[in-house]
Amino acid sequence: MTSFVYDIAHLLAGGMVLVSFMLLYQDRMHGLLNVFALHAVVLALSVAWEALIQHAPHLFITAAIALVVKAIIIPLALHRIVRRLKIHREVEVVVGIGPTMLAGMGLVALSTALMLRVTPAADALSRQDLAFALSVVLLGLLMMVTRRNAVSQVVGLMSIENGLILAAAGAKGMPLVVEISVAFSVLVAFIVIGIFLFRIRERFDTVDVQALDRFRGERQ
Amino acid sequence: MTALATFLGGFDAVSAVLLMPLVAVFVLALLPGYRVTALLNVLASFLTLLAALSLFVVRPAEGQLLFVDDLNVVFIALNTLVGFTTSLFSASYIAHELETGRLTPAYLRFYHAMYQAMMFGMNLALLANNIGLLWVAVELATLTTVLxxxxxxxxxxxxxxxxxxxxxSVGIALALFGTILVYVAAQPAIGEGLDAMTWTILIERAVAFDPALLNVAFVFLLLGYGTKVGLAPVHAWLPDAHAEGPTPISAVLSGLLLNVALYAVLRFKMLMSANAAAIAPGPLMVIMGLTSLVFAAFMLYRRRDIKRMFAYSSIEHMGIITFAFGMGGPLANFAGLLHMTMHSLTKSAIFYAVGNIAQAKGTQKIADIKGLTESHPVLGWGLVVGVAAIAGLPPFGVFMSEFLLVSSTFARAPYLAVMLVLGLLIGFGALLLRLSGLAFGTPQGSLAPVKASYAPMFLHLALVLGAGIYLPPPLVAWFQHVARLLG
Known part of the structure; x- marks a missing residue:
């Protein structure tokens, strides 16, 4: 039974790392958003499973927030923005997909080696969750540096956030997880509203972050 | 009735420091008319300042979420003081922004509400006794300043x-990962639940924590909160944010928000020092501080925008302060605390001056501003005094803290001291070079009179000058005590 419980948790957390890799090679906006929704669904399942095995009912709230806000509302809002701004084909990458995937594998190896080495005393579930969570965080960072498009940077940020929620849910009995996940959702909601209200496309003509980085009276 | 009695019984200065801005957020968001709201903003900031000062006299018992100790009371007093003077400056400054049409009344209402929300977030971060709450509060302060x-x-x-x-966001994400790791490290020793995130309990039991996990946690926390401090490899947001926002916000960002993030780093540094088996946090902070100082000092030369220039100067000074706390020991910590206080006061005074200059001249470009001491004598000389103070000339307080830091570093690590002095001199040269162009020579550009009030600027400069000439013994004793606490 214990091994079964552990295997399911392992499967779900590992699934998040896998979906993070899928995010790295998406080359269409809508595809990227769909994969992100999948990321959030896997997170919700993983957190719900933690809630079940840790007998921590408050984690169900976190799982529900992940499912409703991040798997449904935000992807739908972003789909709408992408359609409105007509940027569905523009996933501009700075580094090619091949090197990015290789770098991603290196990061996963690094985070696993690091976290398993420093947490021999911690609970087995926390250990594997921390290792997977750090992988998801680093893959999210990798995505943010390899994408120039504003919407895909937000997706990268949200996948980092998912990794953090995974780590927080895995740390046994950690208080304030619900509050933290709410705080993070507010943050993301603000920026999604921000993109929408400020109509970055209208003002900047592009959501390519590099194009925002223009002459500022200092660069020549 | 009893509920009300317990509520009032539980109502102490700590709640006042938090509730005042929180109530003000809603009042200011709902009230129309910018003159009334600007005054109310000042009033709320003043009342918060009074509540904060009362913490020195009567200290409420520590709670599980909030607490006051000798360290954070210094930060809170400084935070609410500069918050109050900036609200004064803002009240006279922002009306002019309305006249020039850069802001509309609706945005002004939003501005005042956000100002108080930001003060709430910063006060909450400083008062938090729970590392999770600390993180949420820093995030709140970040969000409001972004807006x-x-x-x-x-x-x-x-x-x-x-x-x-x-x-x-990337910074606070890293900080959250570090916070989770601290919890995981503490949980075997303290047990599950709120206690393992309560700072006062963490520091008592830190000896029993897993050192390897603490080391990894501190790296994440230093990088995460360090992003908000504006330390060198992760500072890129800082100059732009200072240059493009309203000037009162630049003053608050430089003078207060950076301190709040530094406070978070200091708390975790104390935690690391309490565990002998963990790596010493000092060298990491020394490296980041020194890198920021030298990097920013060189960057100062190429600035063409006046607000960006002083933003780089903030990176430089946060580097100095981080360096000081990284060196540790009573003398360097004392210098760090003093420098932090002096930098907050001086830099906000400079931003008040810069705000007036930008409004009078209608530009932020250094090349378009010349001969201020002739065209706007009071403002021009105010800027000269402010820049002289921040560059570290005697008899100002910044000189004293830098002198203390340099002399204590020379005694312990001469090589580091050489680098420190080099950075300071490079920054000094850049500031004086730019200042001579700004303040002297033939006036250029618009001669429009200054609309905003000078009082907050001169108040700050007077405090900095006073501290340089004579530091009251009780203040010295207090800082010495806090410096020993910091280890």
Whole structure:
């Protein structure tokens, strides 16, 4: 039974790392958003499973927030923005997909080696969750540096956030997880509203972050 | 009735420091008319300041979520003081922004509400006894400042806000991972639940924590909160955010928000020092501080925008302060605390001056501003005094703290001291070079009179001058005590 419980948790957390890799090679906006929704669904399942095995009912709230806000509302809002701004084909990458995937594998190896080495005393579930969570965080960072498009940077940020929620849910009995996940959702909601209200496309003509980085009276 | 009695019984200065801005957020958001709201903003900030000062006299018992100790009371007093003077400056400054049409009344209402929300977030972060709550509060302060930086909605302002948002979010994400790791390290020793995130309990039991996990946690926390401090490899948001937001916000960012993030780093540094088996946090902070100092000192030479120049100067000074706390020991910590206080007061005074200059001249470009001492004598000389103070000339307080730091570093690590002095001198040269162009020579550009009040600027400069000439013994004793606490 214990091994079964552990295997399911392992499967779900590992699934998040896998979906993070899928995010790295998406080359269409809508595809990227769909994969992100999948990321959030896997997170919700993983957190719900933690809630079940840790007998921590408050984690169900976190799982529900992940499912409703991040798997449904935000992807739908972003789909709408992408359609409105007509940027569905523009996933501009700075580094090619091949090197990015290789770098991603290196990061996963690094985070696993690091976290398993420093947490021999911690609970087995926390250990594997921390290792997977750090992988998801680093893959999210990798995505943010390899994408120039504003919407895909937000997706990268949200996948980092998912990794953090995974780590927080895995740390046994950690208080304030619900509050933290709410705080993070507010943050993301603000920026999604921000993109929408400020109509970055209208003002900047592009959501390519590099194009925002223009002459500022200092660069020549 | 009993509920009310317990409520009032539980109502102490700590709640007042938090509730005052929180209530003000809603009042200011609902009230129309910018003159009334600007005054109410000042009033709320003043009452918060009074409540904060009362913490020195009567200290409420520590709670599980909030507490006051000798360290954070210094930060809170400084925070609410500069918050109050900036609200004074803002009240006279912002009316002019309305006249020139850069802001509309609706945005002004939003601005005042956000100002108080930001003060709430910063006070909450400083008072938090729970590392999770600390994180949430820093995030709240970040979010409100992002909104303020983008308030003009120009191309540059939105870009700056976007950059600040993305880098700030990555920073606080890393800090959250570090916070979770601290919990995981503490949980075997303290047990599950709120206790393992309560700072006062963490520091008592830190000896029993797993050192390897603490080491990894501290690296994440230093990088995460360090992003918000504006330390060198992760500082890129800072100059843009300072340059494009309203000037009162630049003053608050430089003078207060950076301190709040540094406070978070200091708390975790104390935790690391309490565990002998963990790596010493000092060298990491020394490296980041020194890198920021030298990097920013060189960057000062190439600035063409006056607000960006002083933003780089903030990076430089946060580097000095981080360096001081990284060196540790009673003398360096004392210098760090003093320097932090002096920098907050001086830099906000400079930003008040810069705000007036930008309004009078209608530009922020250094090349278009010349001969201020002739065209606007009071303002020009105010800027001269402010820049002389921040550059570290005697008899100002900044000189004293830098002198203390340099002399204590020379005694312990001469090589580091050489680098420190080099950085200071390079920054000094850049500031004086730019100042001579700004303040002297033939006046150029608009001669429009200054609309905003000078009082906050001269108040700060007087405090900095006073501290340089004579530090009251009780203040010295207090700082010495806190410096020993910091280890």
């Amino acid at each position: 303020m930086v983008g308030i003009y909605r120009t191309h540059e302002a939105l870009e700056a806000a976007w950059k600040y948002f993305i880098l700030g």
